[in-house]
Amino acid sequence: MADEGLVTPPRLAAPKREKREKPGPLEYARQWPLQLIVGATLVFLYLPLITLMVFSFNDSRRNIVWQGFTFKYYEKAFANDSLIQAFVNSLTIAFFCTIISVILGALAAVMLWRFRFPGKTVVEGSMALPIVVPEICMGVAMLVFFARVMPWPTGLPWPLNLGAITIAHISFAFPFVATVVRARLSSFNRELEEAAKDLGASEWRVFWDVLVPHMKPGLIAGALLAFTLSLDDFVITFFTSGPDTITFPVKVYSMLRFSVTPEVNAASTILIVVTVALTAIGLHLQNQKPKEGKA
């Protein structure tokens, strides 16, 4: 065995690997301090969520001690018209916010990547502003803006009455899209664009046939970001919503002021399920390309 190993050195490596070596500094699965950190992270990340979901099935009014399994609070939540209305409002706002943010964000990214114009750095910097400005300031600013500068007409039919909130959401969501898409564009091979032009494509065709397919993963990631940002935004929405334009987070907050009932847990669980499902769809869309290739 040893002789053989000397003749063909690669064979020596095999038994060595079987022996337990000292774990490397980044092998977090085999070092207890790191195991501890990983474990603690998982506990603090997921245990609250699991508790929330489990207690949505708790047959208890006060929801502190486990009393028994029930779907009662889901029924109650679905029967709560104002809660459902808030939920539908949130989804509607998130839907429009996503579409418009993706379009604006993609166009902004292409502009910043492609063109040189006076004041480009200023535009680039101000694009990042909604990302860094504290949400509470954005909220107050939106409140003042829609109260004084450009009041959104009240009493409009649904969903037009959600316009102010949607605009507020777009204003902070599209810079995220632009950032993601811009990062994706930096890996674009300009020769692809030139090749398309050389083959007879107009600027517009180049954009649709070459640039958009390249941006696609960025667009999907940006859309997911915009959707979740809009769906769970509380601070800015709180300042821009009116009595008939309550969104889901704002509604949950107002319900909590009275008491933490399993109904809130049930509603939150539904929201988690919806978000996770949409994210899964988004990721699936993003991973579709290599699958197509294998076919």
Next chain:
Amino acid sequence: MIKPNPIISFEGITKRFGKTIAVDSVNLQIQEGEFFALLGPSGCGKTTLLRMLAGFETPSEGRILIDGKDIAQLPPNKRPVNIVFQSYAVFPHMKVSDNVAYGLKMDGVAPGEIKTRVAEALSLVKLDGLGDRMPDQLSGGQRQRVALARALVKRPRVLLLDEPLSALDAKLRDQMRSELTSLQEKVGITFIMVTHDQDEALAIATRCAVMHRGVLTQVATPADLYEFPNSRFVADFVGSVNMFEGVLEKDEPNEAQVRCAELSAPVYLDHGVTGARGATVWVALRPEKIEMHKRAEGSTAMKMEDAPGGANVVPGVIRDIVYLGSETNYEIELEGGRRVRTFRSNLTRYDQEDFTWDEPVWLAWHACSPAVLLS
């Protein structure tokens, strides 16, 4: 050689980027059916010249004519030229057949005709049956064939190739070289290739232009470029060369003589050099044109029967030997300390002469071998 109607004609083309001049008043005619190579070191302006032809750069001065028509105002998508990029630029999200069909689709060709022409183009580049593959399932060489098919399917007047072989490994490069040549013969389209690799240019092109710092230094057939370079730059850039600076001592219609400080004997030439007597000239001698003979230690005169006719003979000592299989390279130190390179083909499996390190030798070359350069 010069035909009345070139397919492409550059007339006083200059391109400036800010203050740097990338291409400096280039005049060049390319004939229909040529396989033309633009050869030069990186940054010499050859790619800029090609990109101006494709329409991705606009000349600062001058005109580019294709079939006698000025194409300055035409955008790239309206020009009768197609380009194969260095990165191939195959669309990664399209099937091979969609890649090839793209240009035809843009031209509004009928779907039925697209199908037959795509199949034709794919079989032309030997990719039959791979139309349904995605580009990331292809090798580098196959992707290049897709790029070739995609450009050729449009039946352009001129096909431009930007460093077509630089990304391939050595074996594939040799194969692709001969395939490009036979492809060009088959389709009969004028090919213009940009390359920094002189081997590639000599092997493929029917005519080459050497560019240096934005200027066309020499335009000639590969053989003329190699054997009759017109400047030190061309002699040095194309192939390998031993260069000696010297003074022109004698210049008559059928003989000339140059005295070089680094050579122990003057260089005799059996042809005239049109230069002023006493002018500084350079003698360029290709390594393979130098013969090497055994020399007895201390002897300074060579037996004349060993020397080639009208020979130049200088003594030296072998200092370095590089065995390359098919040939062996020798570096020989001359009396003044100057080193000279020469090759010997390994004609037999046992080298009878068996040259070795520090062996004294004679170097000899024919009077017709060196090229005398005035600049």
